[in-house]
Amino acid sequence: MKIDHIGIAVKNMEQSNALFQSLLGSAPYKQELVETEKVLTSFFAVGESKVELLEATDPESPIAKYIEKKGEGVHHIAFEVEDILAEMERLQAEGFQLLQAAPKRGADNKWVAFLHPKSANGVLVELCQQIKD
Numbered sequence: 001m002k003i004d005h006i007g008i009a010v011k012n013m014e015q016s017n018a019l020f021q022s023l024l025g026s027a028p029y030k031q032e033l034v035e036t037e038k039v040l041t042s043f044f045a046v047g048e049s050k051v052e053l054l055e056a057t058d059p060e061s062p063i064a065k066y067i068e069k070k071g072e073g074v075h076h077i078a079f080e081v082e083d084i085l086a087e088m089e090r091l092q093a094e095g096f097q098l099l100q101a102a103p104k105r106g107a108d109n110k111w112v113a114f115l116h117p118k119s120a121n122g123v124l125v126e127l128c129q130q131i132k133d
């Protein structure tokens with residue numbers, strides 16, 4: 001595994017894009033709407049990893065609910081894996097609680113699956129695997 005990205009929940013994408021652009025010294029390389037999750041995402045390259053900003057596009061979005069409860073901040077850590085199905089099976093056998101039974105299509109052309117924060121010291125863990133065309 002390697003760290004693919006760190007997801008950060010933000011209230012205002014325009015302001016946060018400007019903030020992270022000055023923090024990291026480079027502009028986001030892409031923005032992408034994930035309809036199923038009702039989020040707008042923005043990606044910054046940081047060496048081999050990325051920062052993913054997440055803004056809710058709807059009050060029912062998981063990101064809107066997260067910000068309501070906890071405020072802005074680090075939302076999840078994503079680990080890239082070679083075989084997401086095998087990793088899901090392995091982690092389930094290790095006693096981790098998965099938030100879904102099958103991988104979903106996420107941003108950045110990836111299959112994604114999440115582990116419940118309760119089973120990972122309060123950290124929402126995303127597994128992701130590049131979708132090969």
Ligand code: ZN
Nearest residue numbers: 007052078126
């Ligand atoms: Zn993510």
